[in-house]
Amino acid sequence: MSQPLIEEHIARTATGDREAFGRLYSLTSAKLFGVALRVLNDRAEAEEVLQEVFVKVWRNADRYRANGLSPMTWLITIARNAAIDRLRRRREGQAELDAAEVVPDPAPGPEAHAVAGSERERLAGCFGELERDKAEAVRRAYLGGETYAELAAAMDVPLNTMRTWLRRSLLKLRECLDR
Amino acid sequence: MTDGPQPDRDEDRVLAGEYALGLLTPEEAAAFEERMAQDPELRALYAAWAEDFAALTDDFPEIAPPARARARIMQQLFDKPEQRSVAQRLGLGWISGGLAAAAVAAVIALNAGLFDVGPRAPLEPEYVAQIAAEDGTLIVQAAYDAERGALYVDRPVGAPAPGRSLELWLIAGEEPAISLGVLPDAQKGNMIVPTELRPKLAGGVLAISDEPEGGSPTGVATGAVLAVGNVTPV
CATH class of the missing domain: 1.10.1740.10 (RNA polymerase sigma factor, region 2, helix turn helix motif)
Structure with missing residues (x-):
C-alpha cells in the first residue's frame, strides 16, 4: 500500500x-x-x-x-x-455476568510470531525481551482494550501491581524500540 | 526553555504509552491531551508508540467489507434525500473505476427500476465558466444548457463549511449580484436559471459566497466571496 x-x-x-x-x-x-x-x-x-x-x-x-x-x-x-x-x-x-469467571489467557496470539518485515521483527524482538505474561498484557491492552482492572483480574494480581508491571514493561519496550 | 523543571521524559514515555493503549482514566487522558497540544516532544513520544503499536496489526489479513458498507458511509455523509437522485443517495454519483462490480450489481438489484445516472454535463453547452478560489480550495465548473435553461455545476474541490451553504451569484455589468440559488449539496447538479436572467449570462461573472444554511436571508451576499469566474461562450 x-x-x-x-x-x-x-x-x-x-x-x-x-x-x-x-x-x-x-x-x-x-x-x-x-x-x-x-x-x-x-x-x-x-x-x-x-x-x-x-x-x-x-x-x-x-x-x-x-x-x-x-x-x-x-x-x-x-x-x-x-x-x-x-x-x-x-x-x-x-x-x-462474567466477573466471576475471568480466566487468564497466557497463550500469545499469532501476531506474537510475527515474521517478515523489519518493523515487525523489531517489534516482535522487543516484545520478546519482556517476560511472556507482561508482553501479553501489553498486547491485550492494545488489541483487546483491556483496562488495568481487567488485566489485574485476568492475571490475578492486585491492581497496583498490575499497573507497576505494565508501566515498567512499557519503559523497557520503549528503550528497546528506540535502540 | 532552559529554565524551569525539566519534564521527566521517562515518566512521559510511559505515560504516552499508557495513553496510546487507552489505559489512562478519562481525566488523565484529557490532561495528557492538553499537555500534548502544547508540547511537540510529547506528541512525538505518543506518535512513536502509535506507530509501534499499529505494527501489531501488520499480520492481520485485509478483509474486504461488504459492498453495502461503502454505500452506507456515503449515504450518512452526503445524503440529502429530497435534493438527490437515487444514484447519488447511494454514493454512485462519484463512483470511480476502483469500485468492485459486485457493489454496482448489488445496488442495481436493490433499486431495480429506480436507477438513474444523476446529473450530467450538457453535450453542447452555450456557455461555460470555471469559478475558482484563488488558493484552489474551491473549484466549481459550470456549463449552461440553453435549451433547458439549466446551469450544470460540478464541484470537484471544496465544500460548504459545516452548517453553511455555498450560494451562486450572477454579476452582469454594473448591476448588483443576483442570486442563482444555493449550490447543490451533491458534487454535481443542475440549477435552473430564471428566464429573465438567461440573457444576462453572456459576458457576466459568476461568484460563490459563503452563506447561512439555505442561502442568504437578505437577497444580497452576506458572507465572504470565495470564488469567481467569467462566463465564456463555447
Whole structure:
C-alpha cells in the first residue's frame, strides 16, 4: 500500500474532495475492516465500526497533518480506537455476568510470531525481551482494550501491581524500540 | 526553555504509552491531551508508540467489507434525500473505476427500476465558466444548457463549511449580484436559471459566497466571496 498515495488522498479529502475520499476507501477499507474484525470478532459490529471510522476520517481529515503519524498509522489507530470503544461497551454490558469467571489467557496470539518485515521483527524482538505474561498484557491492552482492572483480574494480581508491571514493561519496550 | 523543571521524559514515555493503549482514566487522558497540544516532544513520544503499536496489526489479513458498507458511509455523509437522485443517495454519483462490480450489481438489484445516472454535463453547452478560489480550495465548473435553461455545476474541490451553504451569484455589468440559488449539496447538479436572467449570462461573472444554511436571508451576499469566474461562450 503506497503511503504517499494515501497521504495525498487524505489531503484531498480534507478539501472536501469526495472522489479522493472514495479512493481512500477503496485503498484502505479492507485493512481497517480486518483490524476491526480482529478486535471485535463480529462482522456486523466491525461493519458499523468501519462506518464510524470513515465518517471520522471525512470530518477530521484536515487535522491529519498536525498529529505527526504516518497515514496508515493514523487510519489504523482510528479504527483500533473505535473498535476498542465498542468492545468496552459490549463488555460493560456483560461485566456482571462474567466477573466471576475471568480466566487468564497466557497463550500469545499469532501476531506474537510475527515474521517478515523489519518493523515487525523489531517489534516482535522487543516484545520478546519482556517476560511472556507482561508482553501479553501489553498486547491485550492494545488489541483487546483491556483496562488495568481487567488485566489485574485476568492475571490475578492486585491492581497496583498490575499497573507497576505494565508501566515498567512499557519503559523497557520503549528503550528497546528506540535502540 | 532552559529554565524551569525539566519534564521527566521517562515518566512521559510511559505515560504516552499508557495513553496510546487507552489505559489512562478519562481525566488523565484529557490532561495528557492538553499537555500534548502544547508540547511537540510529547506528541512525538505518543506518535512513536502509535506507530509501534499499529505494527501489531501488520499480520492481520485485509478483509474486504461488504459492498453495502461503502454505500452506507456515503449515504450518512452526503445524503440529502429530497435534493438527490437515487444514484447519488447511494454514493454512485462519484463512483470511480476502483469500485468492485459486485457493489454496482448489488445496488442495481436493490433499486431495480429506480436507477438513474444523476446529473450530467450538457453535450453542447452555450456557455461555460470555471469559478475558482484563488488558493484552489474551491473549484466549481459550470456549463449552461440553453435549451433547458439549466446551469450544470460540478464541484470537484471544496465544500460548504459545516452548517453553511455555498450560494451562486450572477454579476452582469454594473448591476448588483443576483442570486442563482444555493449550490447543490451533491458534487454535481443542475440549477435552473430564471428566464429573465438567461440573457444576462453572456459576458457576466459568476461568484460563490459563503452563506447561512439555505442561502442568504437578505437577497444580497452576506458572507465572504470565495470564488469567481467569467462566463465564456463555447
